[in-house]
Amino acid sequence: MSLNTSEDAAGFADLALRPELLHALAALGYEEPTPIQREAIPPLLQGRDLLGQAATGTGKTAAFALPVLQRMSGDRRGAAPVALVLVPTRELAMQVSQAFHRYGRDLGVRVLPIYGGQPIGRQLRVLERGVDVVVATPGRAIDHIGRGTLRLGGVETIVLDEADEMLDMGFAEDIEAILDGTPEDRQTVLFSATMPSRVDRIARRHLRDPVRIEMGREATAAGTGPLVRQCAYVVTRVQKPAALGRVLDVEAPSAAIVFCRTREEVDELTETLNGRGYRAEALHGGMGQDQRDRVMGRLRNGTADLLIATDLAARGLDIEQLTHVVNYNVPSAPDAYVHRIGRVGRAGREGVAITLAEPREHRMLKAIERVTKQRITVGKVPTIADLRARRLELTRAALQESLLADDLERFRVVVETLTDEFDVMEVALAAVKLAHESLGGEADEEEFPEVAEVPGRKRPDLRGADGREGQRGRARTGGMTRIFLGVGRSTGIRPQDLVGAITGESRLGGRDIGGIEIADRFSLVEVPESAAGEVISALRRTTIKGKKPTVRRERDPASRADGKKAVTPGKHG
Numbered sequence: 001m002s003l004n005t006s007e008d009a010a011g012f013a014d015l016a017l018r019p020e021l022l023h024a025l026a027a028l029g030y031e032e033p034t035p036i037q038r039e040a041i042p043p044l045l046q047g048r049d050l051l052g053q054a055a056t057g058t059g060k061t062a063a064f065a066l067p068v069l070q071r072m073s074g075d076r077r078g079a080a081p082v083a084l085v086l087v088p089t090r091e092l093a094m095q096v097s098q099a100f101h102r103y104g105r106d107l108g109v110r111v112l113p114i115y116g117g118q119p120i121g122r123q124l125r126v127l128e129r130g131v132d133v134v135v136a137t138p139g140r141a142i143d144h145i146g147r148g149t150l151r152l153g154g155v156e157t158i159v160l161d162e163a164d165e166m167l168d169m170g171f172a173e174d175i176e177a178i179l180d181g182t183p184e185d186r187q188t189v190l191f192s193a194t195m196p197s198r199v200d201r202i203a204r205r206h207l208r209d210p211v212r213i214e215m216g217r218e219a220t221a222a223g224t225g226p227l228v229r230q231c232a233y234v235v236t237r238v239q240k241p242a243a244l245g246r247v248l249d250v251e252a253p254s255a256a257i258v259f260c261r262t263r264e265e266v267d268e269l270t271e272t273l274n275g276r277g278y279r280a281e282a283l284h285g286g287m288g289q290d291q292r293d294r295v296m297g298r299l300r301n302g303t304a305d306l307l308i309a310t311d312l313a314a315r316g317l318d319i320e321q322l323t324h325v326v327n328y329n330v331p332s333a334p335d336a337y338v339h340r341i342g343r344v345g346r347a348g349r350e351g352v353a354i355t356l357a358e359p360r361e362h363r364m365l366k367a368i369e370r371v372t373k374q375r376i377t378v379g380k381v382p383t384i385a386d387l388r389a390r391r392l393e394l395t396r397a398a399l400q401e402s403l404l405a406d407d408l409e410r411f412r413v414v415v416e417t418l419t420d421e422f423d424v425m426e427v428a429l430a431a432v433k434l435a436h437e438s439l440g441g442e443a444d445e446e447e448f449p450e451v452a453e454v455p456g457r458k459r460p461d462l463r464g465a466d467g468r469e470g471q472r473g474r475a476r477t478g479g480m481t482r483i484f485l486g487v488g489r490s491t492g493i494r495p496q497d498l499v500g501a502i503t504g505e506s507r508l509g510g511r512d513i514g515g516i517e518i519a520d521r522f523s524l525v526e527v528p529e530s531a532a533g534e535v536i537s538a539l540r541r542t543t544i545k546g547k548k549p550t551v552r553r554e555r556d557p558a559s560r561a562d563g564k565k566a567v568t569p570g571k572h573g
Contacts, residue, residue, distance in 0.1 A: 015041050018070055020106035028102060034059030036215045041067055044189065049210040051203050052191045058215050061099045064159050064189050069104045071156070072132060079130035080154035081112075084182070086138055086175065088165040090115040090289075096161065097135045109133060114140045114150075116505055117289060124149055138166060138174035139504025145181060155182045163192040163199050164335060168510045170499030172198065179206045193342055194335045228341055231377045232355040232365055240328065240356055241272045243381050247326075247354060248278065248306075250382040250390045255299060256324035257307045259331075259340055262479060263530045269328065270308045280306040285507035286530055311336060311511060319343070327355040330364045334371035336511070395436040479529045480514050483536060486550035488521045497544055498525055505538035506531065524554055 011032025012025050033041065036058045044050055044067035054060045068083045087093050090113075097113035104111070114123045114136045120143075127134075127149050134141075134150065144150035158179065160166070166175060179188070179202075188207050192199050203210065235243040244258070260266045263284040270282040281295045281304045298304040299319060307319075325344050331337040337355075344351025355376065357365055365376050382390075402408070418427045487493045495516045502508055502525065514526025527535050532553060539551040 012066075015066075016045070017041075017066060021066060021069060021103060024103050024106055030062075034062075036060055036213065037063045037066070039213045039215075040064070040211075043211040044187070045070055047071075047187055049188045049207040050190070050213065051207055051210040052189075052213040052215070053195050054191055054193070054213070054215040060161070060191050061096055062103065064157075064161075064191070065096070065100050065103055068133065068157050068159075069100070069107060069109060072104075072107065072109065078154060079128065080151045081131050081134045082154055083133045083157045083159070084141070084152065084155050084178075085133065085135040085159040085161060086141065086166065086178065087135060087161045088137065088169055088171070090117055090137065092162065093135045093137060097133075100133050100135070111135065114144060116140050137504070138171040138178065139500065141178055142174045145178070152178070152182045155186055157187040157189065158182055159189040159191070160202075161191050163190050163202065164194045164196060165339065167196075167198050167202075168335070169503040170496055170510045170513075171503070172202075173496055174500060174504075175202065193338050196335065228344055228351045228353050230341065230353045230355075230374060231379055232357050233379060233381050234357050234359055234362055235381060237358055239381075241269065243356060244269075244326065244328065245273065245276050245278075246382055246387065247356075248273075249387055251324060251352060251354070252390070252394060253305065253324035253352070255305050255307075255319060255321045256326060257309055257319075257322065257340075257343065258326040258328055260308060260310060260328045262528065263310060264479060265328070266308050266310055273306060273308070278306050279304045280308055283307055283309040285310065285512075285534075311340070311509065322351070324352045324354065327353075330355055330357050330361040331368070332511070334368045337368050338372060392436065395432065399432065399435060480526045481529045481532050482524045482526050482554035483532060483539075484550070484552050484554045485523045485525065485539065485544070486521070487544055487547055488519045488523050490520050491547060492545055493518060493523055498523060501539060501542060501544050502527070502535055505542050506535050508535065 012022055012030065015033065015038075017025075036052065036054050040050055040052060040060070040063040044064065050064075052060065052063070064085075072082060085096055087096055093113040093115045097111050100109060100111040110130065110132045112123065112126050112131045112134050114127075114134060116137060116139060123140075123144070124147075127144065136144075136150075141150060145152065160175065163175075166172075188210075190199070190203055190207060190210075233243060233247065248256070258269065260269060263286050266282050266284045270280045273280040281298055283292060283295050287295070295304070295307070296319075299307050300321070302321075322344055325340050327337070327340060331340065341351075341353035344353065355365065357378075362378075365378065369376055415424075415427060485498065495518070498516055499510055499513055502513060503510060508527060508531055512528060512531070515524075516526070517524040536551050536553070539549070542548075
């Protein structure tokens with residue numbers, strides 16, 4: 001948003017916000033509320049519960065943060081928080097915490113983000129001194145509640161941000177426990193990009209006569225059409241790197257995220273794209289927080305323009321200059337597609353969502369269209385002629401910008417000297433040629449053969465031999481390995497306990513975890529091979545159902561005990 005000092009926060013003043021908040025919003029350059037803020041802030045100020053369907057980037061953080069700050073009393077010397085915000089990832093916890101700080105700086109608001117991977121000692125000290133707002137991941141919140149260091153008796157407002165993501169990560173039981181531990185007369189706010197039945201069940205149980213708000217991605221600031229252009233290209237697997245390069249050349253994004261399925265794919269594609277001359281950075285769960293911070297810094301300051309990432313690593317990221325999202329593979333679930341494309345088309349800016357689909361994945365696009373109720377245009381990979389036309393257009397735009405800048409006088413002597421011998425049009429053409437070549441020149445690549453969907457090819461069958469969906473799709477191939485845990489049915493272990501422990505203590509999410517088998521005295525969990533060491537170390541430091549189990553790699557897959565219980569992957573929450 002741009003700064004307009006003559007009408008500082010005039011639109012927000014219409015919402016009857018306190019002067020301290022209006023001053024902070026004006027200083028941040030916020031001119032007027034986004035649609036979701038206009039819809040959500042008035043009922044929240046009245047104390048109503050709210051159920052909102054909205055993607056990240058629609059302004060929902062301010063939609064719940066401003067009412068929380070507005071209703072905060074002046075005397076806040078108590079230690080217990082008056083508001084608790086639950087979020088799925090550490091990145092989002094930090095972003096929401098920073099937003100509360102920015103909006104409430106004139107109110108002296110005390111905000112604390114608590115999440116795994118941060119030294120717990122600092123969190124304990126700050127909680128003991130007293131905080132007003134806690135922004136937490138569910139697993140770390142449960143940890144503090146169990147220690148008695150996070151007291152919920154004074155919570156007046158609880159916010160579930162990106163509820164569907166938290167459920168996907170296996171936090172359902174933790175969320176239920178936290179909600180049950182807060183006062184009955186609290187205000188409850190739930191935001192989710194999608195509304196699966198699991199989210200609806202939580203809303204029906206814990207929200208009282210909520211105001212319902214739905215913010216689709218198709219509404220623009222002026223209400224004139226969709227903000228996100230969605231398209232797909234059908235290419236074979238071996239063509240994908242070159243096809244992606246061709247599409248990026250034509251699209252020329254200011255900044256883009258390319259989503260891959262595995263860490264290995266992220267690293268390989270990053271190396272390939274850098275070899276083609278792009279400034280690409282990798283982001284995945286195998287990187288430490290310092291590495292992640294450096295990568296994001298390079299993307300935000302413009303020294304990198306492509307982020308190649310896994311879903312897990314990119315969760316909670318908010319990149320203002322992002323213009324393109326690319327699915328290097330068709331997402332395995334429509335909800336994942338919704339979350340990915342929700343990162344562009346924000347705050348009135350247009351965005352582009354591109355998907356590369358293999359022939360066997362073509363029909364999966366139709367399933368996504370049915371769920372999202374949005375059209376995905378399937379087109380041909382741009383031709384060499386398309387690329388040449390695009391490069392000429394970029395050259396023309398660069399020259400136009402240079403002409404408008406009006407700093408060309410020092411070059412006049414060169415033109416005047418040349419026009420003594422050549423026609424001025426010939427001089428201009430030679431200059432354009434040099435400029436064009438400096439921006440990439442002519443394409444010297446091969447045309448892509450047109451790829452059609454394989455006749456009679458059905459959508460991949462993800463059912464195992466026993467008919468359970470997902471078993472074949474999560475077989476122990478493609479870099480998966482099993483972890484043995486010395487707890488099973490006899491100790492009351494359930495799939496969600498194992499998923500919650502892994503996602504709460506490591507960088508993995510629910511979608512990264514494969515098959516789960518629970519026997520009487522032990523359990524086996526499939527995780528990516530590259531993350532196995534991290535998961536084992538994390539689980540050895542924690543307890544599951546009050547027990548500290550033996551954790552190691554599975555020694556002999558052929559010697560499993562009878563009576564095992566197999567669980568559908570991706571449905572642990």
